[in-house]
Amino acid sequence: MTGAPDIAIDVKGLTKSFDGRVVVRDLSMQVKRGSIYGFLGPNGSGKTTTIRMLCGLLTPDSGEGTCLGYNIRTEADQIKRHVGYMTQRFSLYQDLSVRENLEFVARIYGLNAPVKSAREIIDRLGLHGREEQLAAQLSGGWKQRLALGACTLPSPQLLLLDEPTAGVDPKARREFWNEIHALANDGLTVLVSTHYMDEAERCHEIAYIAYGELLTHGTVEEVIEQSKLITYKVSGDDLQKLLHQLDGKPGVDMVAPFGTSLHVSGRDEKKLEAAIKPYRADKKFVWTRSEPSLEDVFIELMNRSKDNFQ
Amino acid sequence: MLSVLRQPGFWRRVRAMLTKEFIQLRRDRVSFAMIVMIPVMQLVLFGYAINTTPRNLPTAVLLQETSDVGRTILAAIERTGYFKITHRLSSAEEFDQVLASGRVLFAIEIPAGFERALRRGDMPALLVAADATDPVASGTALGSLNRIVQLALINERMLPDQTQPLFEIRSHARYNPAAVSSLNIVPGLVGTILTMTMLIFTALSVTREVERVTMESLLSMPISPLEIMVGKIIPYIMVGFTQAALIIGFGVLLFGVPILGNLLLLALLSTLFIATNLSIGYSFSTVAQNQLQAIQMTFMFFLPNILLSGFMFPFAGMPGWAQWIGEALPLTHYLRIVRSIMLKGSGFAELQYEVLALFVLMLVAMTIAVTRFRRTLD
Ligand SMILES: Nc1ncnc2c1ncn2[C@@H]1O[C@H](COP(=O)(O)OP(=O)(O)OP(=O)(O)O)[C@@H](O)[C@H]1O
Ligand SMILES: [Mg+2]
Numbered sequence: 001m002t003g004a005p006d007i008a009i010d011v012k013g014l015t016k017s018f019d020g021r022v023v024v025r026d027l028s029m030q031v032k033r034g035s036i037y038g039f040l041g042p043n044g045s046g047k048t049t050t051i052r053m054l055c056g057l058l059t060p061d062s063g064e065g066t067c068l069g070y071n072i073r074t075e076a077d078q079i080k081r082h083v084g085y086m087t088q089r090f091s092l093y094q095d096l097s098v099r100e101n102l103e104f105v106a107r108i109y110g111l112n113a114p115v116k117s118a119r120e121i122i123d124r125l126g127l128h129g130r131e132e133q134l135a136a137q138l139s140g141g142w143k144q145r146l147a148l149g150a151c152t153l154p155s156p157q158l159l160l161l162d163e164p165t166a167g168v169d170p171k172a173r174r175e176f177w178n179e180i181h182a183l184a185n186d187g188l189t190v191l192v193s194t195h196y197m198d199e200a201e202r203c204h205e206i207a208y209i210a211y212g213e214l215l216t217h218g219t220v221e222e223v224i225e226q227s228k229l230i231t232y233k234v235s236g237d238d239l240q241k242l243l244h245q246l247d248g249k250p251g252v253d254m255v256a257p258f259g260t261s262l263h264v265s266g267r268d269e270k271k272l273e274a275a276i277k278p279y280r281a282d283k284k285f286v287w288t289r290s291e292p293s294l295e296d297v298f299i300e301l302m303n304r305s306k307d308n309f310q
Numbered sequence: 311m312l313s314v315l316r317q318p319g320f321w322r323r324v325r326a327m328l329t330k331e332f333i334q335l336r337r338d339r340v341s342f343a344m345i346v347m348i349p350v351m352q353l354v355l356f357g358y359a360i361n362t363t364p365r366n367l368p369t370a371v372l373l374q375e376t377s378d379v380g381r382t383i384l385a386a387i388e389r390t391g392y393f394k395i396t397h398r399l400s401s402a403e404e405f406d407q408v409l410a411s412g413r414v415l416f417a418i419e420i421p422a423g424f425e426r427a428l429r430r431g432d433m434p435a436l437l438v439a440a441d442a443t444d445p446v447a448s449g450t451a452l453g454s455l456n457r458i459v460q461l462a463l464i465n466e467r468m469l470p471d472q473t474q475p476l477f478e479i480r481s482h483a484r485y486n487p488a489a490v491s492s493l494n495i496v497p498g499l500v501g502t503i504l505t506m507t508m509l510i511f512t513a514l515s516v517t518r519e520v521e522r523v524t525m526e527s528l529l530s531m532p533i534s535p536l537e538i539m540v541g542k543i544i545p546y547i548m549v550g551f552t553q554a555a556l557i558i559g560f561g562v563l564l565f566g567v568p569i570l571g572n573l574l575l576l577a578l579l580s581t582l583f584i585a586t587n588l589s590i591g592y593s594f595s596t597v598a599q600n601q602l603q604a605i606q607m608t609f610m611f612f613l614p615n616i617l618l619s620g621f622m623f624p625f626a627g628m629p630g631w632a633q634w635i636g637e638a639l640p641l642t643h644y645l646r647i648v649r650s651i652m653l654k655g656s657g658f659a660e661l662q663y664e665v666l667a668l669f670v671l672m673l674v675a676m677t678i679a680v681t682r683f684r685r686t687l688d
Contacts, residue, residue, distance in 0.1 A: 003428060029575055052687060053531055056530075057526065057686055058532060058686055058687055059531055059686055059688055077532060078683075080530060080531060080532045083530070085530040087523070087526045087530075089345050089523050089526075090523075091522075091523045091524050091525075091526045091527040092333065092524065092527060093330065093524055094522070095333075095334050095337045095338070096330065096333055096334065096337075100330070100333055103330070104326055104330045105330075105531070107322060107323070107325065107326030108323055108327075108420045108531045108532065108533050108627070109321070109531065109532065110318075110319045110322055110532075114326075134337075150527075215392075258462050
């Protein structure tokens with residue numbers, strides 16, 4: 001057993017390739033017990049692969065680490081007992097009803113009263129009246145809720161949730177997150193991958209991964225701070241034209257429209273100021289210096305890592 | 311291996327697994343229908359083949375003497391409806407030739423001096439050669455011949471009525487000397503139907519979970535490959551048992567197949583055979599990458615079972631290498647078991663070797679399955 005007792009996940013140098021292509025490269029991360037850890041990154045960046053390595057479903061090519069104090073290479077059996085893994089694609093039995101699915105899980109984990117435990121979860125998740133419905137007939141939101149129920153049922157110490165709210169409406173999403181916060185309050189550790197920025201902001205800590213490499217991690221504030229990104233918000237008419245004029249200029253690392261305004265960001269303050277100077281004089285536009293949003297930071301990180309990658 | 315069975319919660323997890331499989335099976339209407347439809351349909355199909363009284367089978371006759379007795383015999387033969395005299399021959403060469411060409415299924419020869427020998431009570435021989443490539447047809451027809459001809463002779467030719475046979479029918483089944491009797495078919499059918507359905511049921515069980523991505527969830531739960539296998543096999547043992555009971559029951563009811571041996575022993579050994587096939591099917595599903603491959607493997611395995619087990623062709627008549635392959639197939643051993651118990655009344659002592667063989671095959675399949683089962687998604 002390695003790692004401090006207050007660390008739920010502690011891995012170093014995880015690397016995994018498929019057919020000679022490196023999908024996760026030298027990834028290290030630490031997740032504190034009782035925290036909600038957001039895991040972000042573009043499609044195909046290796047989030048699912050990392051999560052699978054954490055719960056013993058994939059063997060890393062190299063790298064070491066522990067999950068709940070158990071070695072991820074050698075103690076997968078113990079990890080499985082204490083970790084609830086919610087897969088990205090719904091992977092419970094479509095031809096079993098809500099109740100049957102939950103009772104199956106309860107029995108596999110050897111719960112003493114599987115029928116009662118399943119009933120409690122049904123009550124807690126508000127799946128009432130749907131317990132006899134086949135999983136295949138549930139809408140996306142209810143499926144996610146059932147899947148969350150199934151992986152919290154055996155009272156795990158760690159939840160690995162892989163894009164649990166993809167394709168779920170905002171209200172259901174909010175309820176889902178309230179549930180996750182309630183679970184974390186009870187001492188559960190939650191690692192959750194997501195593409196939504198608002199969800200990232202509800203996490204205690206986040207990590208951003210692109211092209212298999214962990215680019216940054218920390219609290220939302222820390223991540224923004226670390227990015228050293230200077231951002232200007234521009235509002236006014238004809239922003240589209242401005243976007244084209246600024247795009248690719250030296251010093252301007254990123255321009256992107258956000259609603260009715262344009263975000264112009266750069267890492268080097270002097271160069272950025274020089275680049276935008278001619279346009280600041282234009283009375284059509286209102287320029288305000290502001291904090292970069294999380295999304296600005298991520299997109300800039302991704303662009304930069306793509307440059308390194310190629 | 312046995313110590314695993316005593317691990318805490320082993321049977322609880324197995325039970326969870328098999329309950330789940332049962333529910334899924336019940337919901338899968340097509341599979342569920344197959345359980346009943348396959349045995350009944352096959353039995354009725356084959357049953358027709360058994361029951362179809364052969365009609366008007368082309369027959370050649372070679373009369374070496376012209377006598378009233380000869381004419382009576384021919385008339386009686388035609389009256390059975392089984393035979394239709396299509397060729398009248400004049401020489402022994404023609405006799406062989408016409409059979410070999412396949413233009414007739416039977417050739418009957420009444421030798422010279424038949425009537426005189428008959429009246430003297432010398433028991434002359436009536437020669438009947440049959441093309442036994444279709445043993446079911448030729449067997450039934452031949453079986454009826456003796457009695458009918460004898461009756462006709464007594465009634466119409468005023469030969470003394472006596473229980474002693476008046477003449478001898480010297481029949482010769484060509485091309486398939488060990489003509490399979492129709493009674494052999496129902497017991498054989500039990501084995502073939504079980505082989506097919508059992509293989510298919512489990513051959514899909516793992517690949518289906520992989521293709522429906524439920525395997526990812528299952529693998530992230532604390533259940534071992536052995537528990538998954540046992541949990542997936544047990545429900546189908548019950549299914550197979552139901553099928554076996556259906557086929558044997560129908561066979562007894564519709565076709566009067568006897569069960570001379572011990573019914574309990576038959577049930578027990580049938581269960582072993584069912585478990586062996588399920589294990590083999592399951593091992594296919596752990597090796598195959600997808601459901602299509604699993605089905606292909608099943609058929610690759612099914613075909614030799616049909617051809618080399620002694621179901622189609624007499625086992626003893628096969629070349630040595632084919633017999634070796636046959637010995638490695640569960641159906642071969644089960645056919646011996648089921649035929650011996652049903653038709654000969656054999657007991658356990660005579661079947662020890664077959665039982666051992668089935669056990670070995672089952673253990674080999676299970677070992678392959680458990681070791682080949684992929685515990686990760688790598
Ligand atoms: N079993 C596998 N065999 C081969 N390649 C794989 C396998 N699993 C994943 N990959 C590849 O690895 C890369 C990373 O995949 P992964 O699923 O981890 O990404 P992700 O971050 O979860 O993406 P998304 O946000 O779309 O879910 C992808 O390019 C994918 O094609
Ligand atoms: Mg993913």
